[in-house]
Amino acid sequence: MATDSTTDRTTGEVTTWQVITGSARGATHRASGLPNQDAVASQHGPGGVVVAVADGHGHIRHFRSADGAALAVDVACRAGSQAAAVLAADDAGEEEAERAGQELARAMVADWRSAVAAQLEARPYTVEEQFVLNRSADTPVIPYGSTLLVAVITARWLVCAQIGDGDMLAVCPDGGSFSPVAGDDRLDGRRTTSLCQPDALGAFRTGAHDLSQVPLAALLLATDGYGNAQADEPWQPRVGRDLAEFAAWYDRHWFGPKVPDWAQRCASAEGSGDDTTIALLLPGKEDG
């Protein structure tokens, strides 16, 4: 559990964002001996807070996808922190915030590919891995395939970027909720967009939201093991309502052990059976 403060210049109020994460190995991965191929990271800087979750694809073609996911959240935190610093320093407007999301996506794609190349230099494919690569006729970056969901929160802005499946849910104090990025009809539950695809930048969905206009009670980021475990369809409205009610009633520390437990349950054989990672951000106001 970690916290970060962002100060609203107009009111002098300090919003302290608490980040709670949980990640669990899927029951199917456990049964087949695969590791948890999800990753999660957060970073707190002078501009704001950054949270990223990623889901390595898991298929044999993507045999280094756990590494790909770890590299993805790492580069996302660094690029996101830079974006937060710029947004905070420039007192950015809507256009700048939108552009920051697009720039963030661009930086993450470039940095992730560089990070993959650096890892391949340090740890080239083994003979066995090269055999799989040759059989699938894939480019060297494909084995690292991963999704990536990133949220950057400054005093005024929520800037999000997402490639691939998984969910972001922005929860309002009244229990209403919305996805901070647009949907993607290509995500049919069987295939996903990915950092490893040639046109990854074009597959990113970004969004910017003015938190002074639309304050949030919570922000949820989750890999698809979470949504695929939900019995409701669509599940977002009820989860949003419940999270708003929990956030209003319970101390933020109440969530600390809950989020990892939720991830564990979703990843179990009673849920999706897939690796599940959740990052929950909760705001709290203090006088500046």
Add this chain to the structure above:
Amino acid sequence: MTGPTGPYPRMPGGGIARRPLHFIILADCSGGMKGEKIQALNFAIADMLPHLAAWERDQEQAQVFIRAIAFATEPWWHMAEPQPVAELAWKPLQPVPKGLTNMGPAFALAAQALASGRIERRALRPAMLLITDGLATDPPGGFEAGLSALMTEPAGQAALRLAIAIGRDARSAALDRFIGDPGVPVLVADSSEDIAERLVAASLAVSRMSEAGADRGAVARRLLGAPADAPSRIFDQDTIV
């Protein structure tokens, strides 16, 4: 301020559930199926279901739901609503006297059920099992139109499609086209007695091929008698858009 109302769940939302695996049986009820064949088929399906239910209990991911389309000259839903396999009591099929074997309309009917918005977004790849004792008798273009309607739906295209031919004469290029995977052979039941065995093999194949990361080619070789040199499609599977 009052606390959250009611017996609050420990998790937000409406609870969790396994991912649905929709299994659609397309059963030939043409006139040629009358008598011993339809009796054997009904027995075989009833015998297959416990195998699927056992797999459902043993694995970590899916909840299996069964539906059935019967077809002759026209198709109809024999079981329209998805039934949990563990609770299903098979209702026997009846043949249509002088009914033809028109497969295309049956594919089109299945396509409607697999249309976007009709099955859960979180559902696993559906499975379809076509069982027939004869060659398709569709009017010109009918088979193709039905298959095209099925393949137009993303879930239909992604579906694991298997076929059982009752009698060697029923094995045909049309069934291979329905399967759409050169690594997965048509299962042939030489006699009514073989039907149950082939259905069990098919259900095992469906279950194993539906498991995360499954190599369909390897399963087909092991359970369906695919030739050893049949191509493995594991490296060809679309994982990314």
